[in-house]
Amino acid sequence: MEDLSLRKLEHIKICLEKNVESEISNGFDDIILIHRVPNIDFEEIDTSIDFFGKKISAPIIISPITGGHKFSEKINKNLALAAKELNIPIAVGSQRIALINKESRKSFKIIREVSENLFVIANIGIAQLKEYSMDQIQELIDMIDANALYIHVNPLQEVLQKEGNKNFQDCLEKLDDIRKLNIPIIVKEVGTGFCREDAMIFEKKKIDAIDVAGLGGTNFAIVEYYRNKKEIFRDFFNWGIKTAISLIECLEFTNLKVIASGGIRNGVEVAKAMALGAYATGVALPLLKLAIHNHMDVVKYINGMIEQLKIAMFLTNSKRIDDLKKVDVIIKGFVKDWLEQRNIDIKKYSNRRLKRST
Numbered sequence: 575m576e577d578l579s580l581r582k583l584e585h586i587k588i589c590l591e592k593n594v595e596s597e598i599s600n601g602f603d604d605i606i607l608i609h610r611v612p613n614i615d616f617e618e619i620d621t622s623i624d625f626f627g628k629k630i631s632a633p634i635i636i637s638p639i640t641g642g643h644k645f646s647e648k649i650n651k652n653l654a655l656a657a658k659e660l661n662i663p664i665a666v667g668s669q670r671i672a673l674i675n676k677e678s679r680k681s682f683k684i685i686r687e688v689s690e691n692l693f694v695i696a697n698i699g700i701a702q703l704k705e706y707s708m709d710q711i712q713e714l715i716d717m718i719d720a721n722a723l724y725i726h727v728n729p730l731q732e733v734l735q736k737e738g739n740k741n742f743q744d745c746l747e748k749l750d751d752i753r754k755l756n757i758p759i760i761v762k763e764v765g766t767g768f769c770r771e772d773a774m775i776f777e778k779k780k781i782d783a784i785d786v787a788g789l790g791g792t793n794f795a796i797v798e799y800y801r802n803k804k805e806i807f808r809d810f811f812n813w814g815i816k817t818a819i820s821l822i823e824c825l826e827f828t829n830l831k832v833i834a835s836g837g838i839r840n841g842v843e844v845a846k847a848m849a850l851g852a853y854a855t856g857v858a859l860p861l862l863k864l865a866i867h868n869h870m871d872v873v874k875y876i877n878g879m880i881e882q883l884k885i886a887m888f889l890t891n892s893k894r895i896d897d898l899k900k901v902d903v904i905i906k907g908f909v910k911d912w913l914e915q916r917n918i919d920i921k922k923y924s925n926r927r928l929k930r931s932t
């Protein structure tokens with residue numbers, strides 16, 4: 575257990591001290607929202623959405639980061655206090671350690687202790703579904719009285735980690751069992767995105783949502799490079815599917831709810847993701863850097879994102895988030911090339927209003 579706990583601490587230390595973000599963008603720089611003369615009052619703009627039956631103030635989730643260690647307890651407490659103040663969902667980091675060491679459970683439970691009303695998302699890796707029984711997974715959910723469960727899928731990280739689980743055989747089959755748990759299931763990457771083929775498999779497994787956690791933000795090839803100092807890892811620094819591309823691929827080929835995360839750093843990107851059809855967005859790394867100090871800085875950062883989202887909504891004549899989903903969107907550059915090669919019709923995104931009078 576000490577190994578697992580230390581590994582998670584090492585990840586945090588590296589993420590705080592080194593630049594672990596991909597050099598290439600998450601693709602949202604290739605997405606342009608068409609500027610309009612608004613016919614709305616800025617003060618009446620409403621960023622709230624329904625998130626699995628709970629009304630939240632903005633489509634922004636605190637993505638899974640940590641748990642398991644005393645240091646994580648402080649981070650999780652600050653993130654939870656921020657989530658409570660902002661009325662947004664919060665996820666915990668992988669709870670695997672909580673099955674091995676009961677002491678570590680405090681660092682996860684702290685989130686629920688902050689508030690009974692928080693929308694909390696539990697977390698376990700897909701590789702662990704082979705190791706643990708459904709009763710044990712249920713224990714993780716009950717531990718924090720979770721409202722949903724993230725199953726993280728992280729093959730790049732596992733294959734580069736010296737202690738990683740490199741046997742993914744039959745992992746996907748395990749999603750059939752997890753489906754039997756009475757809770758929304760969200761399958762999530764950790765920084766390399768999903769393609770449409772895998773999204774379609776998840777849909778067949780009847781999971782509820784996908785969080786693409788695509789390329790363009792925190793990159794675990796970079797994190798593992800700093801842990802192992804292995805030069806051969808460098809060529810994987812830009813491996814994966816950009817967040818904006820992964821979002822569109824998953825939306826085009828499934829009817830699942832799709833969360834856009836991976837390098838989301840401002841409210842303009844949130845507006846773009848929502849305009850493309852995202853269910854919500856998620857942020858991790860910038861919040862970790864703030865939550866080690868206090869919760870107020872996390873609140874300030876996310877409030878800034880919400881203010882930017884509102885401004886982008888004003889400038890696209892969108893009073894509600896649903897209105898954003900009707901805004902005309904231009905897709906250019908690398909993202910356009912990719913989608914065209916994948917036979918995805920991008921014209922419909924830029925001509926939505928043709929079918930409407932406004």
Ligand SMILES: Cc1cc2nc3c(=O)[nH]c(=O)nc-3n(C[C@H](O)[C@H](O)[C@H](O)COP(=O)(O)O)c2cc1C
Pocket residue numbers: 585586589637638639640666667668697724726762763764765787790791792835836837838856857858859860862
């Ligand atoms: C220090 C750190 C630890 C993480 N641990 C987990 C984890 O335990 N489970 C998980 O699903 N994702 C984990 N992630 C991935 C994030 O949830 C997110 O998908 C990824 O960092 C991309 O988002 P970002 O660019 O906003 O950081 C972690 C990220 C960081 C920075």
